[in-house]
Structure formats: structure tokens, C-alpha cells
Amino acid sequence: MTETRLRTYTHLTGYGLATLFITMLAVQNFRYGFYDLFYLASGLAALTIIGMGYTAVARRQQLRAPGHRFVMAALNALMLIALFSLQQADISYWCLPVILLNLLILPLRQGLALSLLVTVVLGIFLIGREPLADAALIVFAAIILLSTGALYIWHYDHMTQSAEDLSITDPNTGAHNARFLDETLQKEISRCQATGHPLSVISLALDYVDETRDLHGPAGLTAFYREATQHLFGVIRAGDTLYTLDDGRFFLILPFTPEEGVRVIAERIRRSIGEKDWPVVGRVTISLGCATRSPRDTLADSLRKRTDFALKQAQKRGHDSISFAEGDVIGA
Numbered sequence: 048m049t050e051t052r053l054r055t056y057t058h059l060t061g062y063g064l065a066t067l068f069i070t071m072l073a074v075q076n077f078r079y080g081f082y083d084l085f086y087l088a089s090g091l092a093a094l095t096i097i098g099m100g101y102t103a104v105a106r107r108q109q110l111r112a113p114g115h116r117f118v119m120a121a122l123n124a125l126m127l128i129a130l131f132s133l134q135q136a137d138i139s140y141w142c143l144p145v146i147l148l149n150l151l152i153l154p155l156r157q158g159l160a161l162s163l164l165v166t167v168v169l170g171i172f173l174i175g176r177e178p179l180a181d182a183a184l185i186v187f188a189a190i191i192l193l194s195t196g197a198l199y200i201w202h203y204d205h206m207t208q209s210a211e212d213l214s215i216t217d218p219n220t221g222a223h224n225a226r227f228l229d230e231t232l233q234k235e236i237s238r239c240q241a242t243g244h245p246l247s248v249i250s251l252a253l254d255y256v257d258e259t260r261d262l263h264g265p266a267g268l269t270a271f272y273r274e275a276t277q278h279l280f281g282v283i284r285a286g287d288t289l290y291t292l293d294d295g296r297f298f299l300i301l302p303f304t305p306e307e308g309v310r311v312i313a314e315r316i317r318r319s320i321g322e323k324d325w326p327v328v329g330r331v332t333i334s335l336g337c338a339t340r341s342p343r344d345t346l347a348d349s350l351r352k353r354t355d356f357a358l359k360q361a362q363k364r365g366h367d368s369i370s371f372a373e374g375d376v377i378g379a
């Protein structure tokens with residue numbers, strides 16, 4: 048299940064349960080003739096129903112959906128205004144589920160800020176009206192609810208983020224992995240089609256891999272890939288992204304980079320890797336295949352194929368060289 052769909056279900060369930068609970072309160076108060084509380088509950092129920100409608104309408108944007116902020120702000124404001132204007136201590140219990148609903152519906156910081164505000168206002172109201180022990184009990188319950196809910200949601204957010212990072216990161220090098228490459232490259236291509244900005248890519252491989260593995264073992268090769276990743280991160284500019292592929296190749300996506308630009312950066316990378324004395328493996332060389340997106344490259348796959356072909360050309364013509372998808376070669 049995607050995060051967007053999960054949030055849609057969570058928001059619908061949260062608003063749905065709140066609507067059920069508040070409607071029961073409305074009916075109960077109507078039966079006993081507490082019309083003020085009946086009107087208050089009806090107003091709150093109307094807001095939670097609006098929240099459900101908004102969730103359904105904006106179901107594809109649930110990760111951002113700014114409308115929830117307004118619904119929840121109105122719900123909290125109505126509750127606090129009623130607390131002071133109706134002067135009924137019973138309403139203080141209604142604040143408890145609202146605190147939980149804030150945390151469930153809003154992003155953690157906003158939910159926490161709103162719930163803290165409700166708790167503080169609730170405390171001020173109760174201390175002025177109720178015996179201290181009763182006031183302390185309700186405020187304590189609100190704080191327990193608030194901290195448990197916030198802690199749980201923080202933990203969930205953290206776990207989701209870690210799982211997401213792990214699924215797109217190569218565990219050895221710390222760069223992004225092949226799965227994320229396809230996703231990002233397709234997005235970059237679509238962006239270029241819309242804006243007309245240039246886009247270039249580089250496929251990069253260590254020369255004489257088998258010999259290096261024989262000489263220094265798989266651990267030596269792994270150490271080189273790790274070091275080279277850090278080196279490349281230092282060479283490329285912000286906005287460029289680096290990927291390590293399963294066969295030991297590196298791939299670079301260079302947004303806003305025209306053909307002349309990719310020639311500059313490719314040569315810079317080739318030279319800087321060749322000049323460095325690497326731990327374990329010592330001096331090494333690399334080959335690079337480069338391509339700049341043409342209007343024919345509407346799919347990530349076609350741009351990757353052209354780049355891989357250019358890399359093969361570079362490797363065929365002698366190592367320590369750069370080949371461009373058009374066939375130009377510079378270097379050794």
C-alpha cells in the first residue's frame with residue numbers, strides 16, 4: 048500500500064470515528080435537553096464530515112493536503128470557544144479525543160503545537176473553575192495522551208523514513224541504487240520535456256575490474272567503490288545525483304547540463320580518479336560513457352541504453368577514456 052493511500056485511510060478513519068463519537072454526544076445531549084451542548088456537538092460533527100469530504104476529494108495529495116490544517120484549526124477553536132462561553136466543565140473531556148485527532152490528521156509538528164495549545168488553554172480553564180485535584184487529573188490525562196500519541200507518530204515517521212532510505216540506497220557505498228535510478232531518470236526526462244532544460248548522464252566503470260579483484264580481492268574492490276563514491280560526491284555539484292549499480296558501475300544524472308558541460312565534468316572525473324593514489328588498490332583508471340538527452344529520448348531506458356553503448360565504446364577503444372553517445376572520444 049502506498050503512503051498516500053495509507054494516509055487517506057487513516058484520515059478517513061480518524062474523521063469517521065470522531066464523527067460517530069460526536070454524533071452520539073449530540074444525540075445524548077438532545078435527549079436530555081442540553082441544547083447548547085447539542086449545537087456544539089452538531090457544529091463539531093459538521094467539521095469532521097467536511098474533513099472526510101476533503102480527504103476523499105484530495106485523496107491523491109494526502110501527503111500534503113493543506114486543507115486539514117483549516118478543518119482542525121476550526122474544530123479546536125470551536126471547542127475552546129465553547130469551553131469558555133458555555134462554562135461547562137463536561138466539555139473538558141471532549142478535548143481529549145480532539146488532542147488525539149490533531150496528531151492523527153496533521154503533520155507531527157503542527158498536530159503537537161495545536162494539541163499543546165488545547166492542553167494549556169484547558170489547564171487555564173480548569174484551574175479557575177474546578178478543585179485542583181480534578182483539574183490536575185484531566186490535564187495529566189491530556190498530557191499522557193498527547194505524549195504517547197506524539198511519540199508513537201514520531202516513531203512511525205522515523206521507521207517509514209528509514210525503510211524508504213534503505214530501499215533506495217546501496218548498503219556498501221551509501222549512494223542511490225539502480226531501482227531509484229530508473230525512477231529518478233524518468234522524472235528528470237519528464238521535467239526536461241516540460242521545461243526544455245538540457246539533461247546529461249554519465250555511465251562510469253573501473254577499468255580492469257577482474258585484474259583488480261584478482262590482485263586485491265573482492266574486499267579491495269568494495270573498498271575502492273566506497274572511496275570512489277565519496278570522491279565523486281565531492282566532485283559533482285548540488286543537484287547532480289550519483290548511483291551505484293549492481294555490476295560495479297556508477298551512474299550520474301546531471302540536470303541542467305548541456306553537451307559542452309558533460310564534456311567538462313566527465314573529463315574532470317576521469318582525471319581526478321586517475322591522478323589519485325587509492326587505498327588498497329593504488330592507481331586505477333576509469334572509462335566513461337556520456338549522453339545528452341535528445342528529443343528522441345522520452346524514456347529512461349533509451350537514454351540509459353545510449354549511455355551504456357557509449358561506455359562500451361570507450362572501453363573498446365582503450366581504457367582511461369571518455370566516449371560520447373554521438374561517438375566523440377577524448378582522453379587516452
Ligand SMILES: Nc1nc2c(ncn2[C@@H]2O[C@H](COP(=O)(O)OP(=O)(O)OP(=O)(O)O)[C@@H](O)[C@H]2O)c(=O)[nH]1
Nearest residue numbers: 282283284287301302303304305307308309311312
Ligand atoms: N552537472 C554538472 N555540470 C558541471 C559540473 N562541473 C562543470 N559542469 C558543466 O561544465 C560547465 C563548465 O564548468 P566549469 O568549467 O566548472 O565553469 P564554471 O563557469 O565554473 O561552471 P558553473 O559556474 O558551475 O556553470 C558548467 O556550466 C556545467 O555545465 C558539475 O559538477 N556538475
